[in-house]
Amino acid sequence: MSKVCTVVHWFRLDLRLHDNYAFRNALNEAENRQYLLRPIYLVDDDITRKIGVNRLRFLIQSLQDLNSNLKKLNSRLFVLRGKATEVFPKLFDDWQVKYLTMQVDIDPVLVEQDEVIEKLAEEKDVFIVRRVQHTLYDVHSILKKNNGSVPLTYQKFLSLVSNIQIKDSIEITKKVPDQCNPVDIASNEYNVPTLNELGIEENSLGVCKYPGGETEALKRLNIYMAKKQWVCTFEKPKTSPNSIEPSTTVLSPYLSHGCLSSKHFYLKLKSIENEMSHSQPPVSLLGQLMWREFYYMAGAGTENFDKMVGNPVCTQIPWGKNDEHLKAWAEGRTGYPFVDAIMRQLKEEGWIHHLARHMVACFLTRGDLWISWEEGAKIFEDFLLDYDWALNAGNWMWLSASAFFYKYFRVYSPVAFGKKTDKEGLYIRKYVPELKKYPTEFIYEPWKAPKTIQITAGCIIGEDYPYRLVDHDKIHKENIKKMSAAYKVNKEKKSLKRKLK
DNA sequence: ACCCTAGTTGTCTAG
DNA sequence: ACTAGACAACTAGGG
Numbered sequence: 001m002s003k004v005c006t007v008v009h010w011f012r013l014d015l016r017l018h019d020n021y022a023f024r025n026a027l028n029e030a031e032n033r034q035y036l037l038r039p040i041y042l043v044d045d046d047i048t049r050k051i052g053v054n055r056l057r058f059l060i061q062s063l064q065d066l067n068s069n070l071k072k073l074n075s076r077l078f079v080l081r082g083k084a085t086e087v088f089p090k091l092f093d094d095w096q097v098k099y100l101t102m103q104v105d106i107d108p109v110l111v112e113q114d115e116v117i118e119k120l121a122e123e124k125d126v127f128i129v130r131r132v133q134h135t136l137y138d139v140h141s142i143l144k145k146n147n148g149s150v151p152l153t154y155q156k157f158l159s160l161v162s163n164i165q166i167k168d169s170i171e172i173t174k175k176v177p178d179q180c181n182p183v184d185i186a187s188n189e190y191n192v193p194t195l196n197e198l199g200i201e202e203n204s205l206g207v208c209k210y211p212g213g214e215t216e217a218l219k220r221l222n223i224y225m226a227k228k229q230w231v232c233t234f235e236k237p238k239t240s241p242n243s244i245e246p247s248t249t250v251l252s253p254y255l256s257h258g259c260l261s262s263k264h265f266y267l268k269l270k271s272i273e274n275e276m277s278h279s280q281p282p283v284s285l286l287g288q289l290m291w292r293e294f295y296y297m298a299g300a301g302t303e304n305f306d307k308m309v310g311n312p313v314c315t316q317i318p319w320g321k322n323d324e325h326l327k328a329w330a331e332g333r334t335g336y337p338f339v340d341a342i343m344r345q346l347k348e349e350g351w352i353h354h355l356a357r358h359m360v361a362c363f364l365t366r367g368d369l370w371i372s373w374e375e376g377a378k379i380f381e382d383f384l385l386d387y388d389w390a391l392n393a394g395n396w397m398w399l400s401a402s403a404f405f406y407k408y409f410r411v412y413s414p415v416a417f418g419k420k421t422d423k424e425g426l427y428i429r430k431y432v433p434e435l436k437k438y439p440t441e442f443i444y445e446p447w448k449a450p451k452t453i454q455i456t457a458g459c460i461i462g463e464d465y466p467y468r469l470v471d472h473d474k475i476h477k478e479n480i481k482k483m484s485a486a487y488k489v490n491k492e493k494k495s496l497k498r499k500l501k
Numbered sequence: 502a503c504c505c506t507a508g509t510t511g512t513c514t515a516g
Numbered sequence: 517a518c519t520a521g522a523c524a525a526c527t528a529g530g531g
Contacts, residue, residue, distance in 0.1 A: 152527085152528060152529090153507090153508075153527090153528055154508085155507080155508075155528095155529090156528080156529070235509085235510090236509060237510030238510085239510095241510095282509040282510095283509055283510080287509075288509095291509080354509095354510085358510075362511095401526080404527095405508085405527090406508090406526040406527045406528090407508085407511085407525085407526050408526065409511085409523075409524065409525075409526075410511045410512085411511065411512080412511065412512090413511075413512065413513095416511085416512060416513085417511080417512090480524090483526095484524095484525095484526090487526070487527095503531105504530105505529105505530090505531085506528105506529090506531105507528095507530105508526105511523105512522100512523090513521105513522085514520100514521090515520085515521090515522105516519085516520085516521105
């Protein structure tokens with residue numbers, strides 16, 4: 001007896017049912033051809049080495065939510081363990097797969113993997129459908145529109161996409177017919193793994209401020225979209241990096257995992273903006289989505305986008321190496337309370353405000369520690385719930401003045417910057433509790449506090465809280481000179497290249 | 502080739 | 517609370 005054929009939808013960074021064209025495609029195909037439908041997710045065996053614990057928790061929660069939403073459609077999520085390139089050849093045979101749907105991704109590791117999968121599928125006669133649904137625009141067609149070169153300014157990017165229409169978002173409500181479900185539909189073999197099963201002590205993790213999942217994403221989106229006045233007056237630079245509760249939406253982790261469709265978000269914003277006057281890109285909420293598109297396009301069109309060497313858009317800067325300083329930065333013990341508070345919030349909660357990212361990124365690179373942005377990007381990859389390959393590399397290059405942004409002499413002060421929105425240092429007191437009792441006068445510069453005050457506040461600088469690693473006022477000026485020299489060399493190289501042509 | 506303009510979000514001081 | 521200028525002078529894109 002020949003087995004019934006199967007349609008597989010491979011969930012990756014599209015952990016949702018709304019606005020998921022690729023999944024709808026699979027569902028329709030299974031129904032029309034009377035094939036079996038298996039929505040799958042692959043968990044790599046070394047996942048715990050690749051993803052930080054907070055993000056792993058977010059992912060597992062997202063998978064659980066996806067599974068329960070699929071169950072409402074009379075289906076389920078089939079979670080499989082192993083590497084895609086090893087799992088698929090077996091699946092193709094075992095399940096008689098005829099049709100595989102998935103979304104298009106940009107991360108070169110995934111792109112490379114997809115090429116292998118595509119080849120394997122071809123050999124086994126599996127038809128693959130890939131849909132652009134993680135971004136608003138098909139980045140490759142934008143690049144083509146710009147004669148194959150990457151626009152290096154946001155405004156240029158906006159002009160390229162200005163007349164592209166965004167299609168409607170879709171809702172999937174149709175239930176999967178019983179005959180499309182395989183016999184092992186209820187098997188525990190395919191359950192979403194728990195954190196404990198992955199070797200993570202769940203109660204060793206901090207409070208979960210941002211639970212993963214499509215349900216949570218849409219709930220969060222709707223809360224913010226209900227505040228129409230807030231949406232329409234939103235200007236990113238005017239939001240606070242150090243408020244105790246986030247001053248922005250924190251939808252980014254949901255976008256990066258695909259729990260929220262960027263297109264769904266975009267269309268909501270558009271319909272609100274149609275009703276009243278509103279702020280504009282780059283500072284508006286819609287402008288934030290456009291930044292995401294901008295970096296996706298840059299990432300897709302640039303070789304070695306996540307590295308300095310061999311990256312054509314990245315200025316080559318002779319960064320130093322200092323593992324002690326790097327570690328202190330990552331662990332929130334630079335001796336600059338604002339920087340340390342941010343890094344500790346990042347590690348504990350997995351999310352920090354965009355401007356807080358500016359502060360610590362500038363501090364690590366061109367501002368103070370003179371350490372490569374690649375090192376910072378790796379730490380962010382570990383800690384951020386909203387880690388996103390293209391955005392992470394792009395923003396790190398921006399902040400280190402390696403690409404997209406060039407005014408390297410504008411340096412964030414670890415003392416002055418935070419004071420603008422938090423004079424009392426309430427944010428520092430929360431995340432660096434050893435300084436909780438410091439007088440406001442010294443909360444941003446505790447090393448200036450007289451010994452008697454340090455004793456009264458119960459925190460001796462150099463013992464209970466570190467002495468500052470560097471003297472910002474002095475070192476940032478030296479670093480500006482180094483940047484200037486690096487730019488000069490870069491310029492000479494460029495003009496030499498032009499002459500050679 | 503050259504010049505001009507604009508660029509998501511700096512800091513500090515003086516008024 | 518705000519605005520303007522000094523600081524020292526960046527690059528990409530467009531004309």
